[in-house]
Amino acid sequence: MNARRLLQDATGLNITEADAQRAMRERMAQLGMADSHAYLRALAGSELSALTELVVVPESWLFRDPGAFSAATDFVQRRLALHPARPLRILSLPCASGEEPYSMAMALDMAGVAPPSVRIDAIDLSQVSVRRAIAGHYTRNAFRGADLAFRERYFMEQGGGYQLCDAIRARVGVRQGNLFELDTAALAGSYDIVFCRNLLIYFDDLAAHAAAKILHTLLADDGLLFAGYAEVPALCRHGFAALRIRGAFALEKAAPDPKRLAPPLRRAQAVRSVVPAQAEPQEAFFRAARHAPAPAAAQLDDALAQAWRRADGGDFAGAAALCHTLLATDPSSADAYFILGIVSECQGQVAAAADYWRRCVYLRPGHYEALCHLALLARQSGDAQVAEAYQERAARIYARRQTQGGAE
The missing domain is CATH 3.40.50.150 (Vaccinia Virus protein VP39)
Known part of the structure; x- marks a missing residue:
């Protein structure tokens, strides 16, 4: 058991390995310890609480929002x-x-x-x-x-x-x-x-x-x-x-709505997608895709719902296959790219997830959920400026929905 897993089990926080190692080095320096294995063996009780303090970074102010x-x-x-x-x-x-x-x-x-x-x-x-x-x-x-x-x-x-x-x-x-x-x-x-x-x-x-x-x-x-x-x-x-x-x-x-997005996907356990990654599309493709005719709404909804169900059941390959099939007939489906991003993230393919979500927001600039995910990825990678830009876009879209009652 490493420090990251112990911290996650104790707090529920999705702590990165880098953050866990940073906190452990800082705490070991405070204690004057040099043997990381000895520290991990002693990591329990009050010492686990002390290490937790180093990864819980509150940032707030009075009358925030x-x-x-x-x-x-x-x-x-x-x-x-x-x-x-x-x-x-x-x-x-x-x-x-x-x-x-x-x-x-x-x-x-x-x-x-x-x-x-x-x-x-x-x-x-x-x-x-x-x-x-x-x-x-x-x-x-x-x-x-x-x-x-x-x-x-x-x-x-x-x-x-x-x-x-x-x-x-x-x-x-x-x-x-x-x-x-x-x-x-x-x-x-x-x-x-x-x-x-x-x-x-x-x-x-x-x-x-x-x-x-x-x-x-x-x-x-x-x-x-x-x-x-x-x-x-x-x-x-x-x-x-x-x-x-x-x-x-x-x-x-509110009562659960089956038309809403599916529950969060389970983390992949050594699951590997059999669907080959799509080639990087060109800007011309995107410009055409944004205005391409789409299949009937009911057909699209059914395909997307099936993709969500498969992904939620751990069938990431099947979910990805459905999304790629849908994109072959409707290259303007921002939601298909969004689901591909979620599936990629669950498989630990963060770069691919970010790419899919960027395609999603290109096709639908007002895709709130994709913008939120991109903001979180940017923040996790340390790019605060990009994260702030995505956050501001998402906040504007959410505020517009509140006042107008419609999706972007």
């Missing part, structure tokens, strides 16, 4: 107006150093919502982050944006930073915890609002599937889930439906 807090506050006020005697519960997971749950607490306070009406639970895997959240002390980096009136109202300059007032801190209960270790039976349907933003993007397909099921269990049937923009497609494949709320990526529970 303010539209989400505005939408959540509106939801709370409407719910309390209908059921004033029923307290609401909000969960923030991961809560990082408390920026998100405290922002929610301040938003509720500014809206005049009394503390007993809403309970906010904040949970994070990192013990260091939890200690910081409980302390409620923030540096200047936690305050971004033009409107910082809340800082004057709720914070006091102290120790080279800003200390959050006791009244807001008292509205939030902070503790260390792991999403996969929560008592879902006891907490089923407990939360009216769940903030789980930018967590699933660090999981592999199976872990993301398991996480979505847990979130579905925790959320009340009439509750709201706030997620990161790149997580919306995965959540929509697991019992959630996106809502049109300006400035926020919000979802609600």
Whole structure:
């Protein structure tokens, strides 16, 4: 068992080998150890927790994505107006150093919502982050944006930073915890609002599937889930439906829709596709393909649905064959290229996956899911500028769908 596998088993995070080795070298240097084998033999309990801290890198700030807090506050006020005697519960997971749950607490306070009406639970895997959240002390980096009136109202300059007032801190209960270790039976349907933003993007397909099921269990049937923009497609494949709320990526529970994309594919276990890779098409082909006549919609939907079913069952070769057959008759099928990208990623062929997704967005520039995947790949490869460009495109498309109600 290596460090990467131990960290993945402990956290569910999709950690790269490079990140695991970097963290292990850093931790060994802190301990004055030189023998990696000896370190791995001792990697358990508190030492595993210490190593985990080096791969969990929280990045947040107060009132990040303010539209989400505005939408959540509106939801709370409407719910309390209908059921004033029923307290609401909000969960923030991961809560990082408390920026998100405290922002929610301040938003509720500014809206005049009394503390007993809403309970906010904040949970994070990192013990260091939890200690910081409980302390409620923030540096200047936690305050971004033009409107910082809340800082004057709720914070006091102290120790080279800003200390959050006791009244807001008292509205939030902070503790260390792991999403996969929560008592879902006891907490089923407990939360009216769940903030789980930018967590699933660090999981592999199976872990993301398991996480979505847990979130579905925790959320009340009439509750709201706030997620990161790149997580919306995965959540929509697991019992959630996106809502049109300006400035926020919000979802609600919904019955699974067979017309939606299939559940996340299982990781390939030494599976090798028998379908030869397509030759690199020329720009002229793409320009023609974007305007090529397509077969009947029902026929296309059936072929794509079959491809998803085969891929989800682990038949990656069969899924790829169906997609290539479809592309032979309809070279403009962006969805076929998208599925080929998913299949390639599951087989560990990251470069091929990126190529297929680039073809997908060339044919359909507004393909939200492909843009999200390209953004994640770019970030994993360290190309922050490209990742940001894809993220911005995806965010614009999502916002347009919210306001227009149509696909690109």
